[in-house]
Amino acid sequence: MTPPDAPDSPSGSRWNNLDRPPLNVAGLRRALVREGGLWKSLDVVDATGSTNSDLAGRADSAPEGTVLVAEEQTQGRGRLDRRWSAPARSGLFFSVLLKPGDAVPVERWGWLPLLTGVAVATALSKAAGVDTALKWPNDLLLTVEGEERKAGGILAERVPDGVVVGVGLNVSLRADELPVPTAGSLALAGATTLDRDPLLRAVLRSVEEWYEDWRGAAGDPAGSRLQAAYAAGCSTLGRTVRAELPGGHVLTGEAVAVDGDGRLVIGTADGVQQPVGAGDIVHLRPAG
Structure with a gap:
């Protein structure tokens, strides 16, 4: 791991692009x-393979509230181990423990x-003056030229006694x-600003606020207002979707709710409301 004050990264000097300090x-x-x-x-490294992997590797000894940020990820991972990368300092790439x-009961x-x-x-x-929609279960969507586009994602991984949650968000990508x-x-x-410092501060403060409310409610998604807030911001709800499941199975219907366990409830044409968890989904796409 490159030390936080290291002068160089695989992409060269940390100041090689003044538009991306x-x-x-x-x-x-x-x-x-x-x-x-x-x-x-809170530590910032110039480059690493994956902040989630790095933080998960020391989760045993690290306290809750450890934050690891990378200026560049060379082996960034999404759900189901999908890979992605972005230019150095072009986004926010971080993980929290x-x-x-x-x-909070483990099932929550x-x-x-x-x-x-x-x-x-x-x-x-x-902080940025943009409306961000949530595509269940882990995508962050922004409106570009009148259409919703994926601009970020979230990856949560269980570790002993906790969870590492990683966020990748495209900030200045052209x-x-x-x-x-x-x-x-x-x-x-x-966006009204592309300055990553205030953006990261705003995001981490918001995570802290929502997390403390949720933990104070013993993880109850209704009592902490989390379930209602997620439903209000989830662009998946109300749309007809095609859920591709392991083994080649396909479930098509209207996404009608996110239940108390965080599962997406799909109403099929025969009147069945079928909940599916994030671990059950290979792909979730608009039907047709």
């Missing part, structure tokens, strides 16, 4: 790491990636830098 590590720590707060430590402990920990999605969407609305033409970024969505 490095994050201000000292400023982030001053703003976010405080006595009694959730965030206990959460350990709800006995305050599956809400953590959905909670993170709500927190990111809330933060971007305030059209010619997109991994696929249907992707998006804050820049392409007309």
Whole structure:
């Protein structure tokens, strides 16, 4: 792992692109790491394979509230181990370690990636002036040229005594830098700022607020307002979807709700309401 103050990365000098300056590590720590707060430590590395892998590897000894940020990820992973990458300092790539402990039953920990999605969407609305929609279970969507495009994703992985939640968000990517033409970024969505320092501060503060409310409600998604907030921001609901399941099975119907376990409820043509969990889905697409 490259030390936080290392001068170079695989992409060269940290100052090789003045449109994409490095994050201000000292400023982030001053703003976010405080006595009694959730965030206990924050490190920024110039480059790494995957912040989730790095943080999961030391989750045993790291305290809850450990934050690891990378200026560049060379082996970024999405759900089902899908790979993606982006130019150095073009986005926010970070992971956090959460350990709800006995305050929240383990069966409710599956809400953590959905909670993170709500927190990111809330933060971007305030800090960047963009509406962020949530595609169940883990995609962040921004409107670019009148259409919803994936601009980020969330990956949660269980570790002993906790969960590592990773976020990847395209910030300054231009059209010619997109991994696929249907992707998006804050820049392409007309965000009011592309300064990653205030954006990261806003996102982590929002995660802290939602997490503390959820944990204070013993993980109850209704009592913490999380379930209602997720449903309000979820663009999947109300649409006819095609869920591709393991073994080649396909489930088609209207996405009618997100239930108390965080599962997507699909109403089929024969009147059955079938809940499916994130682990049951290979692909979820609009039907037709």
